[in-house]
Amino acid sequence: MAKIIGIDLGTTYSEVAITEAGVPRILENAEGMRITPSTVAISKSGERLVGLLAKRQAITNPKNTIFSVKRLIGRKFTDIEVQHDKKWLPYEIKESATGGVEVKMGDAWYKPEEISAMVLAKLKADAEAKLGEKVEEAVITVPAYFDDSQRQATKNAGEIAGLKVKRILNEPTAAALAYGLNRQKNEKIVVYDFGGGTFDVSVLEVGDDTVEVKATGGDTHLGGDDFDKRVIEYLVGEYKKTDGVDLAKDALALQRLKEAAERAKHELSGAFETEINLPYITSDASGPRHFLLKLTRAKLEELVRDLIDRSVQILGKTVKEAGLDVSAINEIILVGGQTRMPAMQEAVKKYFGKEPHKNLNPDEVVAIGAAAQAGILQGEVKDVLLLDVTPLSLGIETLGGVMTRIIEKNTTVPTAKSQVFSTAADNQPSVEIHVLQGERPMATDNKTLARFILDGIPPASRGTPQVEVTFDIDANGILSVSAKDKATNRSQSIKIEASTSLTKEQIEKLKAEAAQYAEEDRKKKDLAEAKNNAEQLVYASEKAVKDAGEKIPAETKDTITKKIEALKTVKDGQDANAIKNAANELSAEIQKIGAAVYGKNEPKSS
Amino acid sequence: MLEEEYLNGWKRAKADLINYQKDEAKRFEDVVRFSNAVIIKDLLAVLDSFASFEKNLAQPKQDAVGFLAIQSQMQDILKNHGLEKIKVTVGENFNPQFHESVGEAESELPVGVIVEEVTGGYLLNGLVIRPTKVKLSKSK
Numbered sequence: 001m002a003k004i005i006g007i008d009l010g011t012t013y014s015e016v017a018i019t020e021a022g023v024p025r026i027l028e029n030a031e032g033m034r035i036t037p038s039t040v041a042i043s044k045s046g047e048r049l050v051g052l053l054a055k056r057q058a059i060t061n062p063k064n065t066i067f068s069v070k071r072l073i074g075r076k077f078t079d080i081e082v083q084h085d086k087k088w089l090p091y092e093i094k095e096s097a098t099g100g101v102e103v104k105m106g107d108a109w110y111k112p113e114e115i116s117a118m119v120l121a122k123l124k125a126d127a128e129a130k131l132g133e134k135v136e137e138a139v140i141t142v143p144a145y146f147d148d149s150q151r152q153a154t155k156n157a158g159e160i161a162g163l164k165v166k167r168i169l170n171e172p173t174a175a176a177l178a179y180g181l182n183r184q185k186n187e188k189i190v191v192y193d194f195g196g197g198t199f200d201v202s203v204l205e206v207g208d209d210t211v212e213v214k215a216t217g218g219d220t221h222l223g224g225d226d227f228d229k230r231v232i233e234y235l236v237g238e239y240k241k242t243d244g245v246d247l248a249k250d251a252l253a254l255q256r257l258k259e260a261a262e263r264a265k266h267e268l269s270g271a272f273e274t275e276i277n278l279p280y281i282t283s284d285a286s287g288p289r290h291f292l293l294k295l296t297r298a299k300l301e302e303l304v305r306d307l308i309d310r311s312v313q314i315l316g317k318t319v320k321e322a323g324l325d326v327s328a329i330n331e332i333i334l335v336g337g338q339t340r341m342p343a344m345q346e347a348v349k350k351y352f353g354k355e356p357h358k359n360l361n362p363d364e365v366v367a368i369g370a371a372a373q374a375g376i377l378q379g380e381v382k383d384v385l386l387l388d389v390t391p392l393s394l395g396i397e398t399l400g401g402v403m404t405r406i407i408e409k410n411t412t413v414p415t416a417k418s419q420v421f422s423t424a425a426d427n428q429p430s431v432e433i434h435v436l437q438g439e440r441p442m443a444t445d446n447k448t449l450a451r452f453i454l455d456g457i458p459p460a461s462r463g464t465p466q467v468e469v470t471f472d473i474d475a476n477g478i479l480s481v482s483a484k485d486k487a488t489n490r491s492q493s494i495k496i497e498a499s500t501s502l503t504k505e506q507i508e509k510l511k512a513e514a515a516q517y518a519e520e521d522r523k524k525k526d527l528a529e530a531k532n533n534a535e536q537l538v539y540a541s542e543k544a545v546k547d548a549g550e551k552i553p554a555e556t557k558d559t560i561t562k563k564i565e566a567l568k569t570v571k572d573g574q575d576a577n578a579i580k581n582a583a584n585e586l587s588a589e590i591q592k593i594g595a596a597v598y599g600k601n602e603p604k605s606s
Numbered sequence: 607m608l609e610e611e612y613l614n615g616w617k618r619a620k621a622d623l624i625n626y627q628k629d630e631a632k633r634f635e636d637v638v639r640f641s642n643a644v645i646i647k648d649l650l651a652v653l654d655s656f657a658s659f660e661k662n663l664a665q666p667k668q669d670a671v672g673f674l675a676i677q678s679q680m681q682d683i684l685k686n687h688g689l690e691k692i693k694v695t696v697g698e699n700f701n702p703q704f705h706e707s708v709g710e711a712e713s714e715l716p717v718g719v720i721v722e723e724v725t726g727g728y729l730l731n732g733l734v735i736r737p738t739k740v741k742l743s744k745s746k
Contacts, residue, residue, distance in 0.1 A: 021622075032733060043702065044718045053702035060707035060742050251709055252724060280658030288662045 004137040004166055004378050005127050006370025008174070009116060009154065011070040012196045014038045015367035016123045018131070019375030024178070024368045029126040035363065036126075040118045041065040042106030050122040062090035064105050066115050068197065071220070072101045073112040073157070074150030081220065113153045117160035124161055138163040139374045141366050144170040144202045145216040166377050172202035173211045174369030175333045179357050182211055188328055192315060192348055192356070193335035193366075197223040201315050203322035203329075217318030222307065224265075224338035230303045231261040231295070235276065238293055245282060245289060253282045257291075268297045269340045301343045308347050315351060332356035337363045389413065391507045394471055394479065397434035397443035399424045399535075400528035406471045409439065413477065418470035420486075422463045430455035431467055433483045435496065439514030441525035447510075454483040454492045462539065523576070530579040534571040537583050538564055541590050548593050556592050563589050639731065646689055647735050652680065654725055692727040692738045694720060706737040713743040 006024070008015045013035040016027045029036045031052050041054035042064045049057065058065040071085050077095035086093045092104035102109040120140075128135050140163075142154050151168045158165035169177075172191035176182055181189055184206055193200040200218040204211050235257055236247050247253045260276050267274040278291040301308075319326060332352050339345065339362045348356050360368060389412050395405040398421065407417050423431060432453050438446030457465050466486040473479050482493035514521075541564050545557060563586040570578045656677040663670055692704050698720045700707060704727060705720065713721045720740045727738030 043700075045699070049702055056702040056706035056737055057700065058707075060710055255708055279655040280662060283662070288658070 002134055002136050003131065004139060004374035005124070005135050006139045006141075006174075006367055006372070006374045007120065007123055007158075008141050008171070008364075008367035008370055009070065009120065009157075010038055010195065010366075011068055011198055012038060013363075014119055014123060015364060016127050017364070017367040017371035018127070019371045019378070022375065024371035024375065026364050026367060027127050027130045029123070030129060036119070036123060037067070038070065038116075038119050039065060039067040040069075040105065040115050046106070048118070050118050063092065066091055066103055066105050066110075069103065069112045069115045072103065073116060074146070074153030075101055075112075077101050111153075113157040114160060116154065116157035120158055120161035120163060124163055136162070136164055137166050137374075139167045139169050139370045139377065140165055141169045141171045141174045141370050143198075143200055143216075144172050144213045145200070145218070167373060169370055169373050170202070170211075170213060171200070171335070171366050172204055172213070172333075174366045174373065175335050176204055176206070176211060176331075176369070177372045178360055178365045178369035179331075179333060181331055181333075181357075182206055184330070187330040188214075188322075188324060189331045189333065190315070190319065190329050190352070191333045191335060192311075192339065193218075194311065194338040194344065195223050195336040196225050196338075197221070199223060199311055199314070201311075201318040203319060203324065214324070215318050215322035217314050217321065219310070219314060222311065224336070226307055227265060227304050227338060227341075228258065228261050230307075231265060231300065232257050234299075234303055235261060235291075235293065235295075239291060243289060245284060247282060247291075250282045256281060264295050265300065266340075268295065268300050269342060272297045297342070305343075308344055311344075312347050312351055315348070326352060333365070334358045335362050335365050390415075390473060390477075392437050392510060393439055394449075394473075395436050396421075396469060396481075397432075397436060400532045401443045402525060402528050402532075403436050403438070403441060403443045403446055406469065407473065413473045414475045416470060416472040418468055421467045421469055423457065423460070423465050423467075424462055426461045427459040428462065428465075429457055429459070431457065431483065433469060433481065433492070435479075435481050435494070438510055440517060441521045442528070445513075445517070445521065449479070449496050450481065450494050452481075452483075452492055452494050454485060454490065456488060456490045457485050458487060527574065527576040527579075530576045530583070531571055534567055534579050534583050537586055537590075538567055538571070541586060544590060544593050552593050556589075560586070560589050560593070642687065643730050643735055646684060646687060646730055649680075649684065650728060650736055653677075653684070653728075656680065657726060688731040690729045690732075692729060692734070694723045694727070694738050694740060696721060696723075700740065700742055702737070704734060704737055705740050707742050708739045709741045710744040711741045712746045715743040717743055717745055719743050 003018055005027075006017045006019070008017075015035055016029075017024050018027055026034045028034055029051065033052065036051040037055040039051065039054040039058065041049045041057060041061060043049055043057055044061055044064075054065060055067075058067070068085070068089065072082060072093070075082050076099050077093075078099070082093070082101055094102050094104070094109070096102045096111065101112055103112065103115065104110075105115070120138075124135055124138070138158055140154055140158050142151055146154070155165045155168055171193065172189075173182075175191050175193070176189050181187060185208070187206045189204040189206065191200075191202045191204065193202070198218065198220050199222040200216065202216050203214040205214050206212075232254070236254075240246055247257060256278055260278055264274045264276050273294055273296045276291065276293050276295055280288045281291040282289050316326075319329065329352055332348060332354065334345065334348065334356045339348075339358065345356065345358065389410050390407055391409060393405045393409045394407045395403050398404045404419070404421075406419055407415065421431070430453050432451060434443065434451050435449040436443055436446040437449050440446050454467065457467075468484045468486055470482045470484075471479060472482075479496045480493060481496070482491055484491035541560060545552075545560055563582070567579070567582040567586050570582050573579070656673070659673060660677065694705070697715055700718060700720055706727075708724055711721045715721055719742065721743040722741040723738055724741060725739040727734065728736050
């Protein structure tokens, strides 16, 4: 069956995603990028270019390079927005015979939907190349405030591009879908979408089968680009102060500054300080000039503070228009690359007093949601096989009372996994296999499913025997555990019928407990591990001292013995740090044995 | 026939898994290549600075020789990782596959051809990771 693609047709960039096996993912374009500039051009040699290639020649061909056409699509020429945008867009715009808008590219006039269709056609072709099959249907997203005419024009663009548009989906709704929030009945969701050039706020309410848009607000000329501009202005100003050169007059220097400003902005989302280093930024009579400046996160925040404040004001106004109180909002979703900025996240969080959703890539949320909608429309392929998953992890108890997991929770069954274990003491004749179920790190906190013993292990020093433990869960959820001594091939096994007989409530309770005790458990496990390591180290050190015999100087031997004793005294205590410290000291000392032994054998240089 | 349905479902699941594994292996390779590309792309700034340094050098002085050696060392390492400079000659036609126009300059050459390479462009394993920034000719 042909797949339906989800398209986020953006003002500056567009993305395509698809749902496969229930999981939406972004498709890369022919250039290997996850985003495609929504730019179309007729090059000076008369060739039509779309996407990245169109953008690469925009500076020298501004009259024939069309971008931001989303600002014009479906609008009347007399609209205030069109009249405003007409002033700054570098290409020609005129009124069409029907009162709409037309743009000039090359020698011809085009409707905005025809331009969008060229972008969509590229997205379609690239998706087909990536998937290796034909794509005929799509879900396309539009801003929530788009009116019928703008939606119809977007749909037409899809049809011109050869796509059957199954649904025109609101961008904020797509974002909510991406986070799976459409299933939460009666929830009120705010989507804060700070894109490159536009800012949109939407308040949504999830109904029975629908997501209703309660209010929209925003500023069609506020975006991440404004942040870049502020940074560039600051950099130019600083350079003028320190070096007395006006970089704004040097187009090439300005372009480098622009790239550097964008990069610095990105870096400051993760770091507190970044260095903008642009050697040979320009040159004057005195020779080449370099640009070097440190930009801190605090400075960046200061530069754009009023823009963030403005967005929060709009946010407040929109929530009020929806007739809601701030406290009534259940979920907040961040969309748009600029929302990666910590100060912006903080501002939104402060306004609502709760954490916004931000774990999906904010540039891709809308496309992912469009693909999720496409997946719903497509209907999941009916599964003939119903496959279960293990609700809890399964494992065995190992040295120090630790539970070692063999099969992790949520593994699809049937499945089999095995791991090799060994003995903890010299000449240990048997091992006990204690089968456990649960999420807690220590064995005693989990449920015991079974215990059995594998004996007849031939005498050997600890750590030498190899016992392979295999867990096998069949399609009916029946767990078989077997243990085999690889040296003798002796084996023991047990069948546990009720491994998944827990009720849903019990499972949830166990999981909740695991989360509740996570910190405490981690400490216990840490202690157990420290003890295990200490024990191994004591054993290894004693053996090493014995093996080395007279090769090591008596005083080294003395120190080592003392350190061994020191570790022995703390290792049965409850202080993991003390054990670790003593172990580290011993471990440092023990290396001297190696040095002493090998040092003796080293050929003397002549 | 339920039996047949089950068998087909099983076959399908097996096939899905094998295909998924293949896809995943390829995706993993891409991830490795991509993460290399990210680092190498960042390093291009250093190559640019070296290139500017070399260009601004009136006469190779003794202390510059060292820098030039570092430059070629760097170029060499990146070359071994699949980095290749896009060759651009003055008078060549502009091709947005490989070039990005950043300005215009008056020249005797036909309008629209490349008159100056501003910043070098690079291919990584045959794919453009950064186009060459060029100036195009315009009539006087």
